[in-house]
Amino acid sequence: MDLFKIISDIEKVDPEIYERLDSRRRVFKHFGMAGKAVTAAVLPGLVSGLFQRAYGQTSTLPADIVAVLNLALSLEYLEYYFYDSGLKATNLIPSADRPAFEKIRNDESGHIKVLRGALGSAAIPDPTRAAFDYSGGRGTMTGPFAAALVNDYALFLGSSQAFVDTGVRAYKGGAPVLMPNKDLLEAALNIHSVEARHSSHVRTVRRGLAASQSGQGATSIAGDLNNLGGKTGRPKSWISGTDGGGPSPSTTPSTAPVYGPGNPATGAPTAIFYPAESNTTQAGVDIVANTTGVTLTTAAASEAFDEPLDPATVKSIARNFVVATSTLFT
Amino acid sequence: MSKLHDSGVTDQVPNALVQPIERRSFLRYTGAGMALSGLFLAGCDDDDDNNNSGNLIDVGSGDNGVLNYAYALEQLEAAFYAQVKTGTYYTGLAASTSEKQIFDDLALHEKAHADFFKTALSTNAIKALEPDFSSINFNDRSSVLNAAKQFEDLGVAAYNGAGRYIQTAAYLVIAGKIVSVEARHAALIRDLIGYNTFVDSDVVDLFSPTSATSAPGDGNGTGLERSMKPSDVLAKANGFLKEGSKLSANNLK
Numbered sequence: 237m238d239l240f241k242i243i244s245d246i247e248k249v250d251p252e253i254y255e256r257l258d259s260r261r262r263v264f265k266h267f268g269m270a271g272k273a274v275t276a277a278v279l280p281g282l283v284s285g286l287f288q289r290a291y292g293q294t295s296t297l298p299a300d301i302v303a304v305l306n307l308a309l310s311l312e313y314l315e316y317y318f319y320d321s322g323l324k325a326t327n328l329i330p331s332a333d334r335p336a337f338e339k340i341r342n343d344e345s346g347h348i349k350v351l352r353g354a355l356g357s358a359a360i361p362d363p364t365r366a367a368f369d370y371s372g373g374r375g376t377m378t379g380p381f382a383a384a385l386v387n388d389y390a391l392f393l394g395s396s397q398a399f400v401d402t403g404v405r406a407y408k409g410g411a412p413v414l415m416p417n418k419d420l421l422e423a424a425l426n427i428h429s430v431e432a433r434h435s436s437h438v439r440t441v442r443r444g445l446a447a448s449q450s451g452q453g454a455t456s457i458a459g460d461l462n463n464l465g466g467k468t469g470r471p472k473s474w475i476s477g478t479d480g481g482g483p484s485p486s487t488t489p490s491t492a493p494v495y496g497p498g499n500p501a502t503g504a505p506t507a508i509f510y511p512a513e514s515n516t517t518q519a520g521v522d523i524v525a526n527t528t529g530v531t532l533t534t535a536a537a538s539e540a541f542d543e544p545l546d547p548a549t550v551k552s553i554a555r556n557f558v559v560a561t562s563t564l565f566t
Numbered sequence: 567m568s569k570l571h572d573s574g575v576t577d578q579v580p581n582a583l584v585q586p587i588e589r590r591s592f593l594r595y596t597g598a599g600m601a602l603s604g605l606f607l608a609g610c611d612d613d614d615d616n617n618n619s620g621n622l623i624d625v626g627s628g629d630n631g632v633l634n635y636a637y638a639l640e641q642l643e644a645a646f647y648a649q650v651k652t653g654t655y656y657t658g659l660a661a662s663t664s665e666k667q668i669f670d671d672l673a674l675h676e677k678a679h680a681d682f683f684k685t686a687l688s689t690n691a692i693k694a695l696e697p698d699f700s701s702i703n704f705n706d707r708s709s710v711l712n713a714a715k716q717f718e719d720l721g722v723a724a725y726n727g728a729g730r731y732i733q734t735a736a737y738l739v740i741a742g743k744i745v746s747v748e749a750r751h752a753a754l755i756r757d758l759i760g761y762n763t764f765v766d767s768d769v770v771d772l773f774s775p776t777s778a779t780s781a782p783g784d785g786n787g788t789g790l791e792r793s794m795k796p797s798d799v800l801a802k803a804n805g806f807l808k809e810g811s812k813l814s815a816n817n818l819k
Contacts, residue, residue: 316782336762339772343765346773346789348782362782408742412735425726425745426790430770432746433791436753437764452761455754458664472671473754474747506736519740521685527678540675541743 301417302358304410307547308424309351309360310564311403314554316344317365318399321385322392329389332451333441340396340434347427354420360564367562370395372489375559380487393442394483398491400435401475401482402553405545407431409498412508432542436473442483446470474539477514489556498549510546514538621810623692625796627817630690632731635796636741637683638695638813639724642806643717644680645697647673650714653704665758672714672751679744686740695811711759718752719769720802721745726793731818749791768792 297305319341322328329337352359373379384391407428414421444454459472471479475495482491498510505520516523516537523537551565558564625634650656650669659666684691703709725745732738753764765772773787796815804812 313782320782332761336764339762339765342773342775342785342787343770343789345775345780345782345785346771346787349773349785350788350790352783404746408739408746411729411738411742415732415735415738418730422726422730422793423790425729425742426793428742429722429726429745429749429791430765430789432749433753433764433770436750437757437762440754440757440764455757455761456664458662458667473668474671474675474750506734508736508739518682518743519686519736521682523678523682526685527674527681530674530677532674532678536671536674537678539671540678540747542746543743544739 297358300413304413305351305355306360308407308410309348311406311554312344312347312351313363314368314557315399315403316341316348317368318370325385328387328392330450336437343430350423363564367558367564369559370557372556390445393438393445396438397442397483398494400431400438402494402550403431404435404542406550408544409546439471439473443470475513475542476535476539478512493553498546511543513543515543622812622814624817625692625813625815629733629737631818632728633683633687634692635728635815635818637687637691639721639803640676640680640683641695642697642803643676643721646717647676649699649704650710655705655707655710675747696808697806698808699806711755714755715759718748718755720799721748722752723792723794724799726791727795
């Protein structure tokens with residue numbers, strides 16, 4: 237590879253390249269300083285950083301990609317301030333579980349950094365903590381989930397599960413829009429799987445809490461499909477059916493839409509649609525009938541596949557947790 | 567990364583770049599940061615073409631290639647959990663324990679995934695692979711959990727890294743539906759091994775805030791899962807496959 241030749245070739249197209257790169261001396265310093273340490277692993281970062289500084293990028297992002305990334309960014313803010321508020325509340329999160337929620341909060345902060353970096357000046361501004369009402373009261377702070385950030389750890393976990401599962405479905409629904417930009421797509425996929433890891437852990441902790449166990453003990457409690465109702469239910473670490481409408485199926489707002497269908501809910505095998513999490517047909521294949529050699533229940537068939545959610549449905553869920561005057565999720 | 571390499575423009579800038587083009591078009595090349603780096607790396611990554619693929623099963627190219635790649639990994643996972651259920655670690659678990667239920671679920675999910683890909687690929691599917699699990703002690707909890715962790719983490723990194731090669735949106739969504747379930751598996755297995763390790767620095771580029779009072783986004787790291795290229799994934803996966811069942815993915819691009 238001859239990097240200098242490439243830069244000199246670019247110079248033929250764009251005589252101002254060295255100006256854009258600050259100065260010729262500085263360009264070569266960028267690569268000179270690393271010397272032998274430049275490897276295939278670090279090179280993309282160096283090179284892309286260089287060219288990002290030189291040319292920027294945000295003005296070239298299509299509107300549909302900006303919309304998907306800003307929705308993702310809004311959801312990350314929603315999650316970040318939720319976990320951060322939970323960690324700041326006195327005696328809410330048991331000490332054995334604090335490291336996990338610190339990791340989750342920090343991951344969301346990293347996702348915010350990545351999304352802002354991709355969006356540049358098109359990124360929505362930080363809505364700040366004041367934009368959110370995690371009680372579900374749209375600004376009254378007296379909605380059904382008010383105690384989640386005060387003294388009700390079970391409710392905190394239930395809200396966490398609903399937020400993170402909404403996030404997983406939202407990223408899955410947004411991915412096709414990012415397909416023209418492979419690097420943004422990969423970054424989004426790399427966020428998506430981390431959100432799923434978060435969901436798995438939150439569900440594990442919830443399951444343990446039902447038996448008053450935390451720490452490693454929380455992993456030793458089996459998920460119980462017959463005990464999914466209410467905030468003290470015992471979810472599996474994966475979504476089973478519609479999980480009984482989630483942690484709080486009978487409140488207003490309800491968590492049921494988190495696991496319900498989006499729009500459109502049905503479609504041809506090769507179409508993109510948004511069935512409820514209880515879906516057991518994938519690309520036209522009936523998963524129960526198709527799986528051989530084992531007895532696959534409909535529950536297991538639904539657990540084996542998560543489902544995407546469309547932006548409008550994601551917004552309708554998330555909007556319950558911002559103050560009425562906020563423009564988030566509109 | 568090998569796409570440009572294979573088309574014979576290894577050490578040069580592609581013609582499109584050196585010919586006078588409008589600034590607007592050029593900006594597209596700089597894209598969202600990384601688009602150009604593929605060109606640069608193409609020049610230094612010779613490994614893909616040096617594989618002697620004489621006795622390797624190639625997963626193919628295009629969407630079928632990605633689906634076969636996924637099918638291969640799901641076959642491996644399904645075979646692994648089927649064998650877990652025959653070992654004395656699993657058979658010694660009481661019926662009511664969570665670990666028994668967890669491994670029952672994992673075995674079902676992975677079998678459902680493998681059989682789904684086989685049906686979806688139909689006549690394009692690669693053959694049934696013969697696993698080699700001789701390095702795993704199925705009678706030992708730690709050996710089984712650590713192997714499960716490897717398979718689940720590898721699956722997540724593989725799907726994330728292969729997403730860019732998928733051409734049909736509906737297949738991307740299908741892959742997305744499966745990868746998040748694999749991530750759920752990986753997180754739980756990790757929590758069984760060490761509580762609160764559901765995300766850890768070996769699989770996620772963990773984020774550290776600059777200070778305890780940092781605003782969101784202010785710190786080091788990204789919170790992104792570390793995805794893997796097919797060649798790196800298969801270097802690991804082939805360690806669990808018999809001769810004649812080892813894989814290559816040189817045509818995934």
